[in-house]
Amino acid sequence: MEWLDEYEKLVIRMNTPRVVIDNAVCPTATLVQVDSARETGVLLEAVQVLADLDLSINKAYISSDGRWFMDVFHVTDRLGRKLADDSVITYIEQSLGTWNEPARPAALEGLTALELTGADRTGLISEVFAVLADMACSVVEARAWTHRGRLGCLVYLRDEEADTERMARIEARLGHLLRGDSSAGGAVSAVPSAALAHADRRLHQLLSAHRDHERASPTPAVSVQSWAERGYSVVTVQCRDRPKLLFDVVCTLTDMDYVVFHGTIDTTGDQAHQEFYIRHADGSPISSEAERQRVSQCLQDAIERRSLEGVRLELCTPDRPGLLSDVTRTFRENGLLVAQAEVSTKGDMASNVFYVTDATGQAVDQSAIDAVRQRVGMDCLIAKEEQRPHLYQKAGPGDGDNSNGGGGGIGLFYLGNFVKRNLVSLGLIKSCS
Numbered sequence: 001m002e003w004l005d006e007y008e009k010l011v012i013r014m015n016t017p018r019v020v021i022d023n024a025v026c027p028t029a030t031l032v033q034v035d036s037a038r039e040t041g042v043l044l045e046a047v048q049v050l051a052d053l054d055l056s057i058n059k060a061y062i063s064s065d066g067r068w069f070m071d072v073f074h075v076t077d078r079l080g081r082k083l084a085d086d087s088v089i090t091y092i093e094q095s096l097g098t099w100n101e102p103a104r105p106a107a108l109e110g111l112t113a114l115e116l117t118g119a120d121r122t123g124l125i126s127e128v129f130a131v132l133a134d135m136a137c138s139v140v141e142a143r144a145w146t147h148r149g150r151l152g153c154l155v156y157l158r159d160e161e162a163d164t165e166r167m168a169r170i171e172a173r174l175g176h177l178l179r180g181d182s183s184a185g186g187a188v189s190a191v192p193s194a195a196l197a198h199a200d201r202r203l204h205q206l207l208s209a210h211r212d213h214e215r216a217s218p219t220p221a222v223s224v225q226s227w228a229e230r231g232y233s234v235v236t237v238q239c240r241d242r243p244k245l246l247f248d249v250v251c252t253l254t255d256m257d258y259v260v261f262h263g264t265i266d267t268t269g270d271q272a273h274q275e276f277y278i279r280h281a282d283g284s285p286i287s288s289e290a291e292r293q294r295v296s297q298c299l300q301d302a303i304e305r306r307s308l309e310g311v312r313l314e315l316c317t318p319d320r321p322g323l324l325s326d327v328t329r330t331f332r333e334n335g336l337l338v339a340q341a342e343v344s345t346k347g348d349m350a351s352n353v354f355y356v357t358d359a360t361g362q363a364v365d366q367s368a369i370d371a372v373r374q375r376v377g378m379d380c381l382i383a384k385e386e387q388r389p390h391l392y393q394k395a396g397p398g399d400g401d402n403s404n405g406g407g408g409g410i411g412l413f414y415l416g417n418f419v420k421r422n423l424v425s426l427g428l429i430k431s432c433s
Contacts, residue, residue, distance in 0.1 A: 016036065016097065016098065017034050017035065017036035017042060017096055017097055017098075018034070018035050018036060018097065019032070019033070019034050019092065019093045019096045019097040020032075020033040021033075021083070021089050021092060021093065023082050023083070026074060028058075028074075028076070028082075029058055029059070029074035029075060029076050029082060030074070030075050030076070030082045030083040031072060031073070031074060031075075032046075032050070032072070032073045032075055032092060032096075033070065033071070033072045033073075034046050034070070034071045034072075034073075034096050035068070035069060035070040035071070036068075036069065037067050037068055040259075041254070042069065042071070043062060043069075043071055043250060043254075043260055044247075044250050044251060044254045045096065046071055046073070046096055047073075047246050047247045047250050047251075048198060048201075048247060048251075049091075049092060049095045049096060050073060050075055050092070051200075051243075051244045051246070051247040053088060053091070053092070054077075054078050054243065055075045055076065055077060055078075055083075056075060056076050056077070056078070056080070056243065057073050057074065057075055057246050057265060058074045058075070058076060058267045059073075059074035059264075059265055059266055059267065060072065060073045060074065060246065060263070060264070060265035061263075061264055061265075062260055062261075062262055062263035062264070062265075062276075063262050064260075064261045064262065078243075109193070109194070110193070111140055111141075111156040111157060111158060111192075111193040112156070112157045112158075112167065112190055112191070112192060112193065113154055113155070113156050113157075113190070113191050113192070113193045113196045114153075114154070114155040114156075114157065114170070114171075114174070114188060114189070114190055115153075115154060115187075115188065115189050115190075115191065115196075115202070115206060116128065116151070116152070116153040116154075116155065116174060116178060116186070116187070116188045117150065117151065117152050117153070117178070117186060117187050117188075117206050117207070117209075117210055118150070118151050118178030118179065118180070118186025118187070119149060119150065119151070119178075119180065119186065120146045120149050120150055120151040121180065122332070122337055122359050123332040124151055124177075124178075125144055125151070125153070125328055125338045125341060126325070126328035126329050126331065126332045126338070127177055128144075128153065128155075128174065128177065128178075129324040129325045129328050130325045130328075130329065131170075131173050131174055131177060132155065132157075132170075132324075132325070133321065133322040133324070133325035134325075135166075135169070135170055135173070136321070137157050137170065138157060138158045138321075139155055139156070139157060139324060139343060139345075140156045140157065140158060140344075140345055141154075141155075141156040141199075141343055141344050141345065142154060142155045142156065142324070142341065142342075142343035143199050143200070143203055143341070143342055143343070144338070144340060144341040145203050145207065145305050145306070145339075145340050146338075146339050146340065147207055147301065147304060147305045148301075150207055150210055151178075152203045152206040152207040152210075153203075154196070154199050154202060154203065156193055167190045170190070171188050171189070171190060174188040175187070175188045200244070200247065200248075200251070200306075201251050201255070203305070204248070204251055204252060204255065204302060204305065205255060207301075207305060208252075208255070208298065208301070221237060221238060221239045221300055221303065222235070222236070222237050222295075222296040222297075222299045222300050222303075223235070223236040223238075223296070224236075224286060224292040224295050224296050226285060226286070227277070227285075228285075230277075231279065231283075231284075231285055232261065232262075232277040232278065232279060232285055233277075233278050233279065233285040233286040233292075233295075234275065234276070234277055234278075235253070235275070235276045235278055235295065235299070236273070236274070236275050236276075237249055237272070237273075237274040237275075237276075237299060237303070238271070238272070238273050238274075239271075239272060239303055240270050240271060240272065241267050241270055241271060241272035242272075242306070244306060245272055245274075245303065246265055246274065248302045248303060248305070248306060249274060249276075249299060249302060249303070251302070252298055252299055252302040253276065253278060253299075256295065256298060257280060257281050258278040258279065258280060258281070258295075259278060259279055259280070259281055260276050260277070260278050261277050261278065261279060262276075262277040263275055263276040263277060306340070310339055310355050310356055310357040310363070310364065311355070311356050311357075311363075311364050311369060311383050311384065312353060312354070312355055312383070312384040313353070313354045313355075313356060313369075313372070313381055313382070313383055313384075314351075314352075314353050314381070314382045314383075314384065315327060315350065315351070315352040315353075315354070315376065315380060315381050316349065316350070316351050316352075316380055317349070317350055317377065317380040318348055318349060318350070319345050319348055319349060319350040323350055324343060324352070327352070327354075327376055328341075328354075330372055330375045330376055331354070331356060331372060334368045334371050334372050334375075335358055335359055335368055336356040336357070336358065336364060336368060336372065337356060337357050337358065337359050337361065338354050338355070338356055339355045339356065339357055339361070340353075340354070340355040341353070341354050341355070342354075369383050
């Protein structure tokens with residue numbers, strides 16, 4: 001029937017996110033606006049797409065009214081400029097303006113992924129890559145994070161090399177390596193890359209599942225408070241800004257089965273202030289002190305996992321068998337600890353990023369960096385200093401005592417600012433300050 005066809009078209013229009021990208025409203029950033037009747041998962045999808053493009057989200061406004069939502073992001077490229085590349089703008093429109101989740105990178109199609117977790121120790125990442133090189137595995141991509149004595153790692157291998165018998169041998173050798181002498185144990189499993197969640201999201205899940213936060217104490221970076229009159233829990237995050245900070249926070253809240261109904265994100269200088277009004281998926285707010293502490297700690301860990309002091313070493317060189325094993329062995333022989341690694345290949349070129357500290361997790365001596373660069377190649381290995389976001393905020397002259405109410409030193413949420421910012425997001429008032 002014709003009326004049924006029109007009804008189906010209406011449903012599709014209502015549930016397909018509408019994406020508007022505007023370079024005219026704000027002089028300092030490109031506005032990306034996403035709105036739809038479908039709200040479940042769209043916020044994380046939008047933030048994921050922007051984060052994967054290495055875009056900075058300087059401000060954001062999140063608002064949900066009944067079954068309709070609107071998210072507005074102020075974004076710039078890595079150099080702080082508005083988006084000018086038409087291909088990037090088109091990609092954002094096509095990725096967010098569908099019912100489907102963002103497309104997986106074509107480079108990962110048809111690969112086998114290894115998930116590795118275990119107690120971290122000096123040289124462990126080097127040993128992992130050495131085993132893979134010894135078994136003639138072609139590593140296409142890899143991600144590795146270390147946090148609070150745990151390693152989480154994803155390694156993508158060419159699928160044609162991953163027959164069942166061979167994968168069983170690889171898993172056995174890596175499993176023995178990861179277990180080592182530690183009572184904490186380790187694990188390795190092989191899955192098709194198509195079945196794997198977004199790589200960074202999966203690393204958060206792997207490390208969180210092994211409770212890398214158990215021995216930590218909460219910090220004032222995260223505040224979880226109650227707004228009982230409206231049935232919300234209010235989560236406030238305040239720390240030094242860094243790439244993908246918003247993704248890490250939203251990803252963690254989503255995987256803990258919380259829904260963000262409203263929120264504001266603001267960046268002033270190098271400081272980020274994020275405020276989220278959340279409920280459980282069933283509509284209930286946080287109901288206990290133990291749960292409040294758990295949310296605070298999990299968000300703190302999510303911030304810290306990607307936030308390390310140390311030196312960023314960027315390696316760009318023709319790919320070859322055993323490259324990762326040789327480079328990471330050189331790090332180990334010079335007393336460098338790999339805290340994080342991002343490995344990728346494009347054609348016959350390897351583009352790898354390593355975050356390194358000394359064996360105690362402290363700043364690396366420049367002589368060690370120079371020695372490594374001499375061994376690997378001065379032209380292909382570039383060093384850059386990295387800093388950890390400041391999780392503890394110093395109180396200003398006018399700050400009162402925030403020791404009560406579970407605020408943790410951040411202070412209460414600002415309802416007036418929240419209303420004003422949502423008026424900005426709707427275009428009723430303008431502010432780019």
